[in-house]
Amino acid sequence: MNEFESIEKELKSLTPKNPSPQLTDRIEQGLGDAGNLAMRRLPEEIKSPSASVKSNLTFFPWLGLGIAASLVITFLSVYFWENRGNEQFAPSSVRSTSPQVSLYEDPESPIHGVSVAELEAQSGMPVGGWLPTFQERLLDRIDEGVISRPGRLPARQVRMHYIDEILWQHPATNKRILSTQPRQEIILIDLDLY
Amino acid sequence: MINTEPIWKSWFARHGSRLLLFARQQARNPHDAEDLVQEAFVRIWRLYGHTGEVAPGLVYRAIRRLAIDWARSLDRRIIREQKTFELTPLSSSFEYSLEKDEKQRALLRAVDRLPDEQKEVLTLKIWGELTFDEIARTLDLSLNTVASRYRYALQKLKDWVPEELDDPNPNLASK
Numbered sequence: 001m002n003e004f005e006s007i008e009k010e011l012k013s014l015t016p017k018n019p020s021p022q023l024t025d026r027i028e029q030g031l032g033d034a035g036n037l038a039m040r041r042l043p044e045e046i047k048s049p050s051a052s053v054k055s056n057l058t059f060f061p062w063l064g065l066g067i068a069a070s071l072v073i074t075f076l077s078v079y080f081w082e083n084r085g086n087e088q089f090a091p092s093s094v095r096s097t098s099p100q101v102s103l104y105e106d107p108e109s110p111i112h113g114v115s116v117a118e119l120e121a122q123s124g125m126p127v128g129g130w131l132p133t134f135q136e137r138l139l140d141r142i143d144e145g146v147i148s149r150p151g152r153l154p155a156r157q158v159r160m161h162y163i164d165e166i167l168w169q170h171p172a173t174n175k176r177i178l179s180t181q182p183r184q185e186i187i188l189i190d191l192d193l194y
Numbered sequence: 195m196i197n198t199e200p201i202w203k204s205w206f207a208r209h210g211s212r213l214l215l216f217a218r219q220q221a222r223n224p225h226d227a228e229d230l231v232q233e234a235f236v237r238i239w240r241l242y243g244h245t246g247e248v249a250p251g252l253v254y255r256a257i258r259r260l261a262i263d264w265a266r267s268l269d270r271r272i273i274r275e276q277k278t279f280e281l282t283p284l285s286s287s288f289e290y291s292l293e294k295d296e297k298q299r300a301l302l303r304a305v306d307r308l309p310d311e312q313k314e315v316l317t318l319k320i321w322g323e324l325t326f327d328e329i330a331r332t333l334d335l336s337l338n339t340v341a342s343r344y345r346y347a348l349q350k351l352k353d354w355v356p357e358e359l360d361d362p363n364p365n366l367a368s369k
């Protein structure tokens with residue numbers, strides 16, 4: 001038996017003071033982008049209902065065609081409605097995510113010359129009234145090692161893989177369409193040599 | 195929306211108080227100790243944080259090396275730190291509670307009386323939870339030296355705590 005077991009136990013019962021919140025803030029600022037490279041998902045969010053909706057949707061590959069068509073329809077509908085001077089449509093979120101998209105007639109388009117009413121009839125889906133929700137999902141981060149930069153400090157290059165998701169919801173018909181787009185981002189983190 | 199949190203936050207919540215305790219011994223000044231922790235942690239996390247886990251020993255070592263660099267570069271700082279150290283003993287770096295019994299207070303007074311080189315080994319072993327091997331690498335000492343200092347420290351505490359309980363204001367110079 002360790003003769004110092006009792007004193008070790010008493011020492012361990014003493015609790016060092018916690019760092020001040022100011023110190024934590026300073027560290028957060030000091031880390032910058034480097035602080036966000038390794039993230040953990042908060043436990044309560046794992047069972048997020050929106051996540052299950054999305055995972056279910058991704059099991060239906062045939063939705064891809066529908067997504068593309070509905071996006072075209074939605075943008076065209078914005079164009080048509082604006083031309084008619086109708087100020088009631090065009091939700092603010094659409095305007096904010098795609099400001100002043102320049103739309104033009106494309107004779108090559110499969111829906112060229114097709115009216116909105118015909119589109120609705122053919123697709124079986126409403127043209128207006130869709131509300132988009134944007135979400136960015138981090139899929140992977142790859143450490144590509146240290147790179148040298150002439151005349152500057154070396155840096156660690158990290159490639160981030162994201163999926164940008166737009167969930168279009170139509171409250172009136174309770175329809176949902178998920179659009180996904182992959183995106184890459186490269187972050188360079190300055191390395192201090194000491 | 196999926197909520198996420200940077201891993202460094204939970205890592206720092208777990209190890210931050212221990213790092214600060216060690217830095218207090220290296221800097222001898224509460225403000226410089228915070229600067230040391232910040233600088234050392236940011237440097238190490240920038241190098242290895244992308245993996246999601248960093249061995250605490252790396253940060254302790256960085257604190258130690260930075261403290262030596264800073265002390266060498268600023269002679270005036272040393273004088274100020276030594277003065278501050280007399281005013282801020284290590285025992286002030288622990289959570290204070292009214293319920294803390296007399297024995298714990300006696301233990302803290304005894305810890306304050308330990309020589310610095312034993313105190314830092316004790317800090318890394320008890321609160322830093324490092325192995326003797328990690329402590330030896332952190333302090334650039336041999337394994338035997340680290341183990342001896344730890345044993346001497348515990349022996350002194352074992353002897354001194356009853357003295358502190360009998361006489362809360364002993365003559366420190368005689369110890």
